[in-house]
Amino acid sequence: xxxxxxxxxxxxxxxxxxxxxxxxxxxxxxxxxxxxxxxxxxxxxxxxxxxxxxxxxxxxxxxxxxxxxxxxxxxxxxxxxxxxxxxxxxxxxxxxxxxxxxxxxxxxxxxxx
Numbered sequence: 001x002x003x004x005x006x007x008x009x010x011x012x013x014x015x016x017x018x019x020x021x022x023x024x025x026x027x028x029x030x031x032x033x034x035x036x037x038x039x040x041x042x043x044x045x046x047x048x049x050x051x052x053x054x055x056x057x058x059x060x061x062x063x064x065x066x067x068x069x070x071x072x073x074x075x076x077x078x079x080x081x082x083x084x085x086x087x088x089x090x091x092x093x094x095x096x097x098x099x100x101x102x103x104x105x106x107x108x109x110x111x112x113x
Contacts, residue, residue: 006038023066089110
């Protein structure tokens with residue numbers, strides 16, 4: 001499965017469904033499921049853990065009006081990665097890397113089960 005490491009507190013906000021746009025300086029052609037992993041830096045719990053699975057539905061230049069969903073100010077140089085269908089999972093350790101990376105496909109346990 002494809003994964004992306006996201007710094008805190010934004011990884012937790014995505015897992016909670018409060019942040020539906022991730023912003024990056026680079027675009028991606030990937031569409032579909034993506035594992036949301038909390039970066040180890042800064043060391044905010046649960047650092048270095050997979051937190052959720054989201055559906056990456058679109059990637060485009062950031063627009064005015066994206067600020068609330070992205071939890072950041074508008075910046076025309078950024079790309080908005082549109083996330084939907086976020087499902088929290090029981091956290092487990094993942095070694096993060098820059099960019100989108102491949103992780104081992106596994107059975108994910110939904111949080112609370």
